[in-house]
Amino acid sequence: MSTAIDKGAADALPAQLPLRSPSTVMRLDRLGAFFPTRLSFLRSLLRDLAAQNAQPVRTRWEIDADGYGRAVYTIELDGHRYSLIAFSTALPDSERTDRVIAEAWDTTFNLFDGIPDDADLERLANNTPRQEAGRFLPSELVLSRANKSVRLFAHVVERLASGQQPDEQMIRDTGYLMRTTAVYGNGKFGISDRSRVLDKPTLNGPFRVELLTVWMIRGFTHDLVEHVARVRDPQKFVPLAPRFKRYLGVGNSTGLGMAPFLVSHPILINNWMAARETALARVLAIELSTTQIIARVQALMARTNQHLQQWNVEDSRQQSRIDLLRTEFDSIRQTADSAWLTKARPWQRLSTLAEPLSLECQELIVALLLEPHGELIDGLAHCMSSQHAAELSPSQTTDHLRTAIETEFQWALELDFNDPQQTAQFWYVSEEKLEPRLGDRHTEPGAELELPLDVARRVQALHSELSRLPASISVAEFLLAHPMHRFAVRRVQTLERYPYGEIRDNLIAGTCLPIDMLRCKLSFFGASKFDPKSERWTRITLCQGAPLADELQYTDADDWWLPVLEST
Amino acid sequence: MICSENELVAALHKAARAAGATTGVAEDVARAGGWITARGGDGIGAVLASLNAALPQKCAPQRNDTIASFQDARVALAGPAALDLLQAGVCDEVLFFNCDSPVLLAGLAGCRKEHNGDGYVVTDEQSRPYSIGALEKLLHSKDTRFRLIASDHPEAHEAPNSTELVVQPQAWEHLLELASAMYVPSSEQSRTAGAGAGLLDND
Known part of the structure; x- marks a missing residue:
């Protein structure tokens, strides 16, 4: 009986090729070439929000004409309500810094478990703007803060207040109205441990409460810029065009603080990698693809090409990698036309085509191959958590x-x-x-x-x-x-x-580049356009291209891998 | 005051390292402290009781057939080792004489059950399991002999009694002070290389 059930279960699994070996995947230089995929946490979170028809509702807006005050947004998930509480305060330019050593910020946030009452808001008003210097309760799931991109924020206000849309190039170049400088979860400064959401299917995945917070912060930045512009000139004001809103994400500066996580959570990291590699192995096993998917890959390749053209950074190491990637990807596009992809094992052949090319190109192809195969692989996004701690086996010899x-x-x-x-x-x-x-x-x-x-x-x-x-x-x-x-x-x-649980490089060697660890982790978050500022920290943008709150039910809501801002 | 399990375990881990525990031992001890606190016990006190003097490099029990005995036992070191011996089947019971933190021993056993599924308990001479509360009352009874044995008796395994971890503010401050011994003062080199460094922030 049990054999029959087991066999049935095995039959139900999609075919797959052997997974790439951990000794290939878990090298620092390859991890440092990862791209976001449809299994990235932001992507799967927003799919789950859409499946629940969840939508944040602005329940408080106590913001003055200059954009200072507080706001609350509430969203219902799994039959439970969560609220983003935002505090916006005046900040002299001299105090605005992305450094973790900062002590004041333009905006500070909590994701709150439930709907805050006046006493909660009063308590948090005395703590949240102080961030690490404040003290929090388990009712707070996340603590975060963000600073404005001063130039872009002022420009957008000015344009909207005068009845015009902002300059497209400025939107494209910056890509966000605010950038977070920390998003704390899992028990920091007294906030809730992850255990509080383990029984909540939508939020128990890795970093989901943190990324839900970022997505809701992005909605707040749109509301804030429109509010200030509207108050400035209610007669001439026009709302920000949806295509700009969708392109504007949330910037982030990420440094070394994030890197040790990949080492201190081997089982979790194994599960992230194993899900990604299993997804790839399933796609590579496809014998013949369909006309629709081939057309979709062609369209994604065109978008990727555009994205690569729009990805420019000051860091010479990364820029030369991007330059090479543009050339290599172009050569792949030339070869992998519709006729070529119509033949047997198209995705395995495409993967093989990238093998002699740079790691950036190889990993870009991995992400590309996963993108049109949601039905085959999206379920793996729910295999990326772990509640297990690494344990000893004392009886082993x-x-x-x-x-x-x-x-x-x-x-x-x-x-x-x-x-x-x-x-x-x-x-x-x-x-x-x-x-x-x-x-x-x-x-x-x-x-x-x-x-x-x-x-x-x-x-x-x-x-x-x-x-x-x-x-x-x-x-x-x-x-x-x-x-x-x-x-x-x-x-x-x-x-x-857990064979994918260990980075197979010496992390104390002089040659170790922490930026590789950061890019790996951030790619799993769903970040793109990595903009390294040194070997030790990078700027990124999260939620760029992600659906807005009222777009989650759109048919293209999940179509935001490697976003581009199309010219009108 | 209320603290999160994550920050409590992180602080206990650092304090254990500062007291000379190796990283692997500190991991076990810190988790045990969190486990005890989640059951209403004084997890900080239980851990610090075993760290109040520098830990030795290792501990060696006396072995008699299937029984191992630790004299003047430093639980932070001897506790994980004792559980390993039981789990590996090297012995059937481990005795602790003049033990510095029986509560920590119970926490280590509880954690092992929680993470491995193998049940171990601290008992008296008659194999009756001690609760955390009962062990806390015996903190200063240096003559008491404790037995660590395998047991799946449900009464022996306490469930968390709250989702909120309550610690005494003074104990918390003391713990943070001990943990701070593991922090390294920032150098100019580190400051100039951190995230956000070297950029105009009002762009």
Whole structure:
């Protein structure tokens, strides 16, 4: 009986090719070339909002003529209400900074569990604008803040108040009216742990409460700019054109604080990667595609080309990658015409076509291939969470453990940690803002307090210790004598079960570029147009091209992969 | 005051590291502190009771057939090791004499049950499980001998009694102070390389 059920379940799964191996996928340089896909968290969140016909409603608007005051938006999900509470305050130019060390912002926000009453709003008015210096309750799910793009905000106000639409090039160049400088979730400063939403299907996915907040903030920025313009000249005022609203997302500056997450959550990261790789494997297995999907891919290729033309950055390293990508993608477009895609295994052949090209191009093709195959892969978006913590298996033998290291961590065993370059950097938590930072081991103090991102070094040390054992014993007995290896043992055992859970590079080497980790994580959020400002931080835009609150039911609501602003 | 489990566990982890616990041990101890607090116990006190002096590099129990015994047990170190020995089937019970934090021992056992599904409990001589509350009353009874054994008895495994974690403000401040020993002062180098650095912010 059970065999029959199991067989039935197996038959129901779509065909797939073998997944790309973790040793291919989990390299830092490849992770640093990822693009958003339709499995990215913002995309799947907005699909789920649309499926519920959810729509935020502005329930309070106590904003003065200059745009200062407070507003509340409420949205119902899974039969439960959540509210975005926004505080907008006057901020002298001299105090406006994107740095995490800032102490004041143009706007501050909470995502609140329920509908706030006056007492809640009063309490939060005394805390939210202070951000890290405030204290919060489990009723708050998210804490965030954003600063205006001063030039664009003023320009849009001026134009709308005079009955004109803003300059298209300015909209395209900036892409947002405000940029967040932090979006805190999961228990920071007393706000709710993630456990509070685990029983809420729409919000229990990774970073969903944070990204719902960002999407609702974007709606607030549109309302705010229109409000200020309308008050300035009610007679001449015109609303912002929907195509501009849809193109304007929420900017963000992301730095090192985000990077260690990819190391400290191996099971979760495995699940993100495994879902993405499974999706790709399913698409690659398609024997023959349909006329409609081939046409859709052709249209997406044209859009991608336009997107790449509009993606320009000051960072010379990234700009040269974009330049190369434009050339490579163009050559792929020339080859992969409709006739070429009509033949057998079109997507596998397209993937093979990209193999000799840059990692940027390979990963762009991965994202492109996933885009038109929602019916085949969208369910995987619900396999990207994890409630599990990495656990030890004390009954495992040390022989087994050593073999596992030699199988999965061979790359780490090959590193020479006597070479100062291999230990050139160390990760730590800064005293100033309690945020992760990266130091130069040989010139900066604090290496004795480093965070355990030196996984490769620790696993190599564990392997050395295991190799000195005269006979195989249980892991329990080994750790009794060598408790310093507990962390590394747990990593190795976790990787056996979750093979995409480990970045297979030395994260303390002088060659480690944190920007690669940031881009990987941000691509899963759904960010595009990565704009690195150094090796350690990047600007991005979230929600660019995403449907507005009243567009979620539109037929093209989910069609916003690699958005472009079309000229009129 | 109310705190989140995430910030409590993060602070306990840093405090344990500052006291000399290895990263892997600190992970277990910190989670146990959160587990105890979620059940109305003093998780901070339970963890700090075992960290009030620098932890030794390792601990070695006496072994007698299927029983392991820790004398003057530092639970932060001996607790995870004892649970490993039980889980691996190396022994059937572990005894703790003059134990510095029996509540932490119960927290470690509870966490192991929560995450691995294997039930372990702290009991008295007659194998009667202690509750967190009962163990807190025995904090200063240095002569008490505790047994750690496998048990799936439902009464032995306490459920969280609230979704809100309540901690004493003074204990919280003390914990943050201990945790701060793991922070590194920012250098000029780090400040000039952080997110948002070097840009005009009023653009």
